Amino acid sequence: MKRLAEVTEAFRAISARAEQLCGTSSAEQLCRRRAAGSWSAAECLAHLAISANVYAPVWREAYDAAKQRGAHGEPYRMDMMGRLLNWSLEPGRFRHQTPARFQPVDCGSADQALAAFMASQRMALSFIEEGAGMPLDRMMIVSPVNAKIRYSVWSSFVILATHGRRHLLQAELAKE
Secondary structure, three states: OOOHHHHHHHHHHHHHHHHHHHHOOOHHHHHOOOOOOOOOHHHHHHHHHHHHHOHHHHHHHHHHHHOOOOOOOOOOOOOHHHHHHHHHHOOOOOOOOOOHHHOOOOOOOHHHHHHHHHHHHHHHHHHHHHOOOOOOOOOEEEOOOOOOOEEEHHHHHHHHHHHHHHHHHHHHHHHO
């Protein structure tokens, strides 16, 4: 992904998959875990909402600082750390340990999990839209997941889209 339209479409596709999953499943199917220690489909959606929402203050700070600089056009390039993280998050590559603050403790009902997920998707899309014309690939942020890691705002959008695909697949498998 090198353009805002591509990452926007990725987020919209993830949202559509989540709506389809919830629209074709019973509440029981969405809240059932396949095995001990695994997440239900609703918990996957809750995790994705938690993960997206931690970016909002980081993005806001980066945007506020960037407005002082200047415009930069597309296409965007991912930095090395962003490419590495994104690659590792592709579905089926590696299992990652989820930090406690990103664990879906009580996602409530499947409807609540979907509503929180969709709200987080709208929030991310609003930042993507607001970022048009900004030097997103040169605006570095500290990862809200691991303070030792830095990558660009652009990389964070691509990473979040990949993370969404990963856990939507997990949610679809959990439902079966």
